[in-house]
Amino acid sequence: MHETARGLGPREPRGGHEFARLAASRSDMPLMADMLARERSVVRSWVVENATGPRVSERADDDRRQLLVVPDSVALAGARDVTAVGFFGQLRAGIDHTILFDIEARLAETFADYAALGLLSYYDLGAEHGRFGNLVLFSRADGPELWHANPAHRQAVAVAPLHYESIRLHRGHISGPFLGAEALVVERTSYLDFRDERPWRATRLYS
Numbered sequence: 001m002h003e004t005a006r007g008l009g010p011r012e013p014r015g016g017h018e019f020a021r022l023a024a025s026r027s028d029m030p031l032m033a034d035m036l037a038r039e040r041s042v043v044r045s046w047v048v049e050n051a052t053g054p055r056v057s058e059r060a061d062d063d064r065r066q067l068l069v070v071p072d073s074v075a076l077a078g079a080r081d082v083t084a085v086g087f088f089g090q091l092r093a094g095i096d097h098t099i100l101f102d103i104e105a106r107l108a109e110t111f112a113d114y115a116a117l118g119l120l121s122y123y124d125l126g127a128e129h130g131r132f133g134n135l136v137l138f139s140r141a142d143g144p145e146l147w148h149a150n151p152a153h154r155q156a157v158a159v160a161p162l163h164y165e166s167i168r169l170h171r172g173h174i175s176g177p178f179l180g181a182e183a184l185v186v187e188r189t190s191y192l193d194f195r196d197e198r199p200w201r202a203t204r205l206y207s
Contacts, residue, residue: 008204013191019090019166020191020202028133028168029186032086035123035135036174036184039068044179046073054112065126069108071115075139079120079178083138086170086186089160091132097163100132106152114150118143120178132164137178144171161194 013020042057057068070076091097104124111119118140125133138144147153160167172186186206193200 008202013202015200017166017191017193017200017202019168019193020204022204025168025170025189025204028086028088028170031088031125031133032084032135032170032184032186035125035133036084038066039121039123039135039137040179042068043070043073043077047077047179065124067104067122067124069111069122071111071119071121075115076120076137077179079137079139080176082120082174082178083118083141083143084170084172084174084184085136085138085144086133086172086184087136087167088133088170089164089167092163092165095163099159100156100163103152103156103159107150107156110150110152114147117146119147137174141173160192161199165193165195167192167194 008020010022012022018024046055051073053073055068055070055073057066059066107122111122118138120137120139121135123135123137125135136144136147138147169190169192170186171188171190172184174184175182188206189204191200191202191204
């Protein structure tokens with residue numbers, strides 16, 4: 001059973017849900033902007049190389065793993081009016097999180113199938129101070145809902161309470177060409193707090 005709070009707007013949550021405060025939410029925005037800038041840089045290099053088909057870019061900066069998986073590089077380079085989902089989870093300490101990377105590998109195997117349903121890219125950013133994040137882009141507004149049907153994604157949702165204390169899930173869009181200069185605009189943030197027996201949920205809408 002879930003305890004639900006809706007429409008936080010400019011209000012702050014009560015009951016010790018510090019991760020859902022507006023300042024905490026805003027702390028994810030520079031990370032998403034940086035991820036978008038890095039992804040655009042990589043894709044622009046692929047355009048120069050006349051790269052086509054699926055592409056993967058993996059590297060480690062300051063001991064932080066970064067993984068970019070693109071099922072169709074041409075589709076991403078030419079995308080417009082992109083829907084974006086940013087995930088940031090506060091990992092539980094003292095837990096073996098290996099299963100999360102196993103699920104991620106299973107997800108990557110399905111990307112080609114979901115490209116037909118609007119999946120453009122999956123960008124994973126390694127944990128920083130216990131915060132684990134990724135940025136997923138779609139060519140259509142209903143892409144995130146279609147993505148929820150992915151069996152590996154459903155497994156990730158099922159195990160989330162065991163591995164995360166809390167989660168912030170941002171939904172937004174990038175207007176115009178993906179390779180343009182428009183920023184990622186966040187429209188709403190959903191919150192999940194798994195620290196109590198009854199998970200707490202809330203949603204913040206932005207003007």
